[in-house]
Amino acid sequence: MHLILFIVFAGFCLAGAINLLLQSHPINSALSLIVVMTSLAVLYLMLGAEFLAAAQVIVYAGAIMVLFTFVIMLLNAGREDRTLGSRAAGRVGFPAVVAVLAVIATMILHAHGLGVARLSDGITTTEELSAVLFTKLLLPFEVTSVLILIAILGAVALASRGNGDQERTGGR
Amino acid sequence: MNSFLMQEVPLSWYLLLSAALFSLGVVGFLIKRNLITVFMSIELMLNGVNLSFVTFAHQWHAVKGQIFVFFVMLVAAAEAAVGLAIIIAIFRARATLAVDRIDLMKL
Amino acid sequence: MIDNLHLWYIPLLPFIGFLINGIFGKRLPKWLVTMVALLAPLGAFCLVLVAAAFAFFPANSRDALGPDPYRALSSLPFTETCPLPWINIPALHVDFSFVLDQLSLVMLLVVTGVGFLIHVYSVGYMGDDKGYARYFSYLNLFLFFMSVLVLAGNALLMFVGWEGVGLASYLLIGFYFNKKSAADAGKKAFIVNRIGDVGFLIAMFLLVANFGTLTFTEIATKLGMDPGWNGGVVTVIALCLMLGAAGKSAQLPLYIWLPDAMEGPTPVSALIHAATMVTAGVYMVARTHALFDHSPFALSVVAIVGAATALFAATIALVQNDIKRVLAYSTISQLGYMFLGCGVAAYSAAIFHLMTHAFFKALLFLAAGAVIHSLGGEQDLRKMGGLWKKLPLTFAVTTAGVLAIVGIWPFAGFFSKDAILYAAYLQGPNGRVVCYVGMFTALLTSFYMFRLWCLAFLGKSRSEDSHLHGSPWSMRVPLVLLALLSICGGWIGIERANGWINMERFSGFLAPVIGMRVAVGGSGDVELTLSVLAVVLALLGGVSAVLLYGGASAYPARLAGFFSGGYRLLINKYYVDELYGATLVKPLLGFSKYILGWVVDVGILGGIAWLLGGIAMLAGAILQRWQSGNLRSYAAWLAAGAAVVLISLLVPWTTVWPASIAFVWKVSGH
Numbered sequence: 001m002h003l004i005l006f007i008v009f010a011g012f013c014l015a016g017a018i019n020l021l022l023q024s025h026p027i028n029s030a031l032s033l034i035v036v037m038t039s040l041a042v043l044y045l046m047l048g049a050e051f052l053a054a055a056q057v058i059v060y061a062g063a064i065m066v067l068f069t070f071v072i073m074l075l076n077a078g079r080e081d082r083t084l085g086s087r088a089a090g091r092v093g094f095p096a097v098v099a100v101l102a103v104i105a106t107m108i109l110h111a112h113g114l115g116v117a118r119l120s121d122g123i124t125t126t127e128e129l130s131a132v133l134f135t136k137l138l139l140p141f142e143v144t145s146v147l148i149l150i151a152i153l154g155a156v157a158l159a160s161r162g163n164g165d166q167e168r169t170g171g172r
Numbered sequence: 173m174n175s176f177l178m179q180e181v182p183l184s185w186y187l188l189l190s191a192a193l194f195s196l197g198v199v200g201f202l203i204k205r206n207l208i209t210v211f212m213s214i215e216l217m218l219n220g221v222n223l224s225f226v227t228f229a230h231q232w233h234a235v236k237g238q239i240f241v242f243f244v245m246l247v248a249a250a251e252a253a254v255g256l257a258i259i260i261a262i263f264r265a266r267a268t269l270a271v272d273r274i275d276l277m278k279l
Numbered sequence: 280m281i282d283n284l285h286l287w288y289i290p291l292l293p294f295i296g297f298l299i300n301g302i303f304g305k306r307l308p309k310w311l312v313t314m315v316a317l318l319a320p321l322g323a324f325c326l327v328l329v330a331a332a333f334a335f336f337p338a339n340s341r342d343a344l345g346p347d348p349y350r351a352l353s354s355l356p357f358t359e360t361c362p363l364p365w366i367n368i369p370a371l372h373v374d375f376s377f378v379l380d381q382l383s384l385v386m387l388l389v390v391t392g393v394g395f396l397i398h399v400y401s402v403g404y405m406g407d408d409k410g411y412a413r414y415f416s417y418l419n420l421f422l423f424f425m426s427v428l429v430l431a432g433n434a435l436l437m438f439v440g441w442e443g444v445g446l447a448s449y450l451l452i453g454f455y456f457n458k459k460s461a462a463d464a465g466k467k468a469f470i471v472n473r474i475g476d477v478g479f480l481i482a483m484f485l486l487v488a489n490f491g492t493l494t495f496t497e498i499a500t501k502l503g504m505d506p507g508w509n510g511g512v513v514t515v516i517a518l519c520l521m522l523g524a525a526g527k528s529a530q531l532p533l534y535i536w537l538p539d540a541m542e543g544p545t546p547v548s549a550l551i552h553a554a555t556m557v558t559a560g561v562y563m564v565a566r567t568h569a570l571f572d573h574s575p576f577a578l579s580v581v582a583i584v585g586a587a588t589a590l591f592a593a594t595i596a597l598v599q600n601d602i603k604r605v606l607a608y609s610t611i612s613q614l615g616y617m618f619l620g621c622g623v624a625a626y627s628a629a630i631f632h633l634m635t636h637a638f639f640k641a642l643l644f645l646a647a648g649a650v651i652h653s654l655g656g657e658q659d660l661r662k663m664g665g666l667w668k669k670l671p672l673t674f675a676v677t678t679a680g681v682l683a684i685v686g687i688w689p690f691a692g693f694f695s696k697d698a699i700l701y702a703a704y705l706q707g708p709n710g711r712v713v714c715y716v717g718m719f720t721a722l723l724t725s726f727y728m729f730r731l732w733c734l735a736f737l738g739k740s741r742s743e744d745s746h747l748h749g750s751p752w753s754m755r756v757p758l759v760l761l762a763l764l765s766i767c768g769g770w771i772g773i774e775r776a777n778g779w780i781n782m783e784r785f786s787g788f789l790a791p792v793i794g795m796r797v798a799v800g801g802s803g804d805v806e807l808t809l810s811v812l813a814v815v816l817a818l819l820g821g822v823s824a825v826l827l828y829g830g831a832s833a834y835p836a837r838l839a840g841f842f843s844g845g846y847r848l849l850i851n852k853y854y855v856d857e858l859y860g861a862t863l864v865k866p867l868l869g870f871s872k873y874i875l876g877w878v879v880d881v882g883i884l885g886g887i888a889w890l891l892g893g894i895a896m897l898a899g900a901i902l903q904r905w906q907s908g909n910l911r912s913y914a915a916w917l918a919a920g921a922a923v924v925l926i927s928l929l930v931p932w933t934t935v936w937p938a939s940i941a942f943v944w945k946v947s948g949h
Contacts, residue, residue: 001179002179002180002181003179003180003181006181006185006186010185010189013189013193014189014192014193014196017192017193017196017197017200017216018196020196020200020209020212020213020216021196021199021200021203021204021213026206026208026209026212029204029209029212030208030212033212033215033216036193036216036219037219040219040222040223043186043189043223043226044223044226046181047186047226047227047229047230048230049226049229049230049238049241051238051242052222052226052238052241052242052245055242055245056222056245059245059246059249060215060219060245060248063249064215064248064249064252067252067253067256068208068211068212068252068256071208071256071259071260072208074260075208075259075260075263075269077206077208077269080204080205080206080209080270087912088909088911088912088915088916089202089203089911089912089914089915090202090203090915092912092915092916092918092919093198093199093202093911093914093915093918093919094199094202095919096915096918096919096921096922096923097195097198097199097202097918097922098195099922099926100195100918100921100922100925100926101191101192101195103925103926103929103930104191105188105191107929108184108187108188108191109184109188111184114182114183114184114187114231115182115183115231116180116181116182116183117180117181117182117183117186117227117230118179118180118181119179122230122233124229124233124235124238128235129235129238129239129242132235132236132239133239133242137239140243144243144246144247147246147247147250148246148249148250150250151249151250151251151253151254152253154253154254154257155253155254155256155257156257157257158254158257158258158260158261159256159257159260159261198918201911201914202911202914202915202918203911210910271909271910271911272909272910272911274910275907275908275909275910276908
């Protein structure tokens with residue numbers, strides 16, 4: 001059962017990722033990414049991380065990807081045009097990625113001590129998670145909320161129309 | 173039939189999937205020409221890493237791995253917000269979202 | 280109680296004078312400049328007198344004054360060492376040490392005494408010159424370096440003084456730097472001096488290598504201890520020192536700078552190129568006499584060089600027309616006598632001649648200066664004459680000087696020259712040859728000096744300038760004093776003992792430093808014969824000169840026409856300058872200009888600079904393309920860098936290489 005589920009949803013992940021690369025319109029790429037996100041949520045669930053699966057769907061697929069979609073629609077981004085590329089990207093980047101992938105894959109395959117995963121094996125309850133989160137890691141938790149506040153402020157400041165107009169007319 | 177209904181998946185497959193997602197994210201970063209799509213590949217990279225964290229958390233039955241994923245998600249959210257605001261600002265200044273055209277350091 | 284002589288004040292006072300006049304001289308009033316400039320040598324001279332007064336009294340008479348009040352001087356040599364170390368390494372130890380012994384005392388008396396008189400003279404001579412303060416600052420600088428040279432207790436400090444007087448000489452020869460000939464003469468002097476200094480340097484290196492020390496007393500001790508030091512390396516050291524002395528004291532083949540040095544002001548010629556600097560070579564040979572004593576070969580070289588130079592220069596002086604040139608060649612010739620004396624190991628005789636020569640040569644130069652000053656700058660003998668009526672004092676002192684240099688009894692030159700010739704005669708068959716050369720040179724000396732005397736003073740006036748003026752008192756007083764010294768200066772050497780001139784007192788005085796030379800085979804009769812012969816030759820030369828040049832006869836011109844080839848050779852100084860120019864100077868200049876200038880400087884060095892600049896620009900151009908601002912290329916390089924780091928860390932290289940090779944081996948089908 002686990003195997004079938006894994007194959008199906010891993011396949012969705014890979015397909016979504018590859019589709020993201022192959023599509024030329026950004027909205028299609030965004031939708032593929034949503035597919036990836038939700039498949040990953042299922043995979044988390046299979047690994048026993050219930051809370052994270054939920055968070056993945058709510059935060060990533062539900063908020064972040066929606067944000068992406070809104071921005072794409074706001075800016076009216078169209079199909080990508082074939083601009084002058086960067087030769088280095090192709091000639092230097094690709095071999096690097098391939099090499100890294102190969103090395104990591106080799107290491108994973110030759111690693112000992114990696115066990116197996118079974119369904120309903122080692123499920124982490126939300127209660128366990130929060131017990132650690134709100135006692136031992138309270139400070140980082142609060143700090144990250146401040147971080148999000150700052151991010152909001154920054155986003156508002158950057159994207160507000162007032163700034164934009166002034167920049168267009170020459171700026172301060 | 174038994175093999176078909178195998179209840180076990182070797183954890184190394186999860187890790188391979190994670191590595192594959194990460195690599196695809198990097199490739200996307202390199203070959204995509206739209207700024208927003210580039211940003212999306214970054215999110216893809218982050219997700220790949222998240223998966224490997226969860227896998228190891230399952231392996232060692234450690235909650236900390238999952239908490240780390242939690243924080244990564246948080247930060248990714250903040251980053252997405254700010255990053256998209258920056259993209260909007262760039263679009264206002266340059267009127268283009270093509271990565272190759274945004275090559276001067278000052279706006 | 281004087282415990283310390285404070286020798287270092289002797290160079291210090293002129294140095295202070297140099298600093299004050301050199302830095303502030305232009306802004307100070309003239310009387311102040313003069314005061315500073317004169318107080319420095321006067322102060323130094325007084326200090327030397329203090330030291331001398333107590334050295335000349337033997338110890339027993341001093342004890343009668345009570346418990347020895349001047350303890351420091353009861354035992355010369357007196358060494359004063361600066362507490363700051365100079366060179367202090369295991370291989371070599373050199374200090375700033377001043378040594379006062381009999382030899383340096385005599386030298387200092389001459390240097391500071393005659394130096395002070397010439398300073399006084401310069402006040403009058405250079406009174407109208409614009410560079411008045413500069414002149415005196417240079418003169419004081421010279422005195423400073425000369426005293427350092429004389430007082431030095433080791434070869435390195437002496438070398439400092441040696442180089443310094445060369446510098447001062449350059450500055451003073453080229454004093455009228457606007458004249459090209461003066462500037463060239465200054466350069467020539469310095470460069471030729473430098474060639475000689477190479478010899479001094481090599482000698483110092485050899486001394487350090489063989490004796491491990493540069494202090495004169497230590498070297499003498501080491502030489503005395505081991506009888507094996509004879510010839511060999513000692514000869515080489517001595518010859519190198521002789522080369523240095525030849526450069527400084529204008530002997531063959533490095534004398535060429537001294538005639539040209541007459542471009543400087545006349546007091547400079549008197550002080551530096553007659554009395555003091557050029558005698559530094561003789562002083563140095565006397566100081567290092569221990570080395571020369573152990574090397575008969577070097578001694579004979581010194582004697583031969585000295586005699587040859589004396590003869591050579593005297594022949595050139597016979598026909599020169601510039602009054603200062605005659606005196607310059609005369610100086611070279613007399614220096615040759617001093618080296619001759621050193622070469623027969625009669626160091627005290629050489630020093631004695633150094634002393635008397637300082638007196639009468641300075642006198643002659645100063646008198647020539649007075650003549651030139653009175654005639655408004657005229658230096659050509661053919662345009663002078665009849666000055667005995669118009670410049671009586673100058674005429675009188677010049678006569679005294681001429682009689683002294685020629686060696687007529689009882690003037691100073693007689694005693695010193697005779698001592699040298701007597702010592703040479705006693706030195707064996709080679710010594711006798713050298714002695715005869717010396718005698719012949721004495722004949723020539725007398726001839727050209729009386730020629731000068733006649734042409735300048737006697738006869739009818741040939742000068743165009745009709746308004747002569749006498750010299751100021753500041754010029755006359757030194758002239759008179761020096762004339763007195765020329766007359767009486769030789770009497771120090773007289774001793775009423777069993778010889779005519781025994782020089783016992785003088786050489787006995789110097790013996791602790793220089794060593795007494797035992798007169799072998801000498802006797803009062805030989806000495807008497809030699810001296811009489813010398814006087815006769817001098818009179819012969821003088822009379823013939825007066826006959827030829829006293830009246831306005833045309834005989835000299837006819838003689839010159841008769842020996843026209845020889846005359847041309849002599850008046851062109853044997854074409855030595857031209858020879859050096861063609862063989863040494865021109866090739867060197869050509870080498871510098873073409874090889875060093877074009878090939879090395881422009882080609883190699885310029886090429887390297889251009890290459891480096893080119894490389895930098897090329898690298899910059901290449902790297903510039905990397906900084907494109909393109910996000911994707913940056914990302915690509917980032918990924919590549921990360922990949923490199925990751926792979927180099929993760930892959931176990933020690934097992935991968937063999938494994939990959941094995942894999943390839945297997946795959947290729949074995």
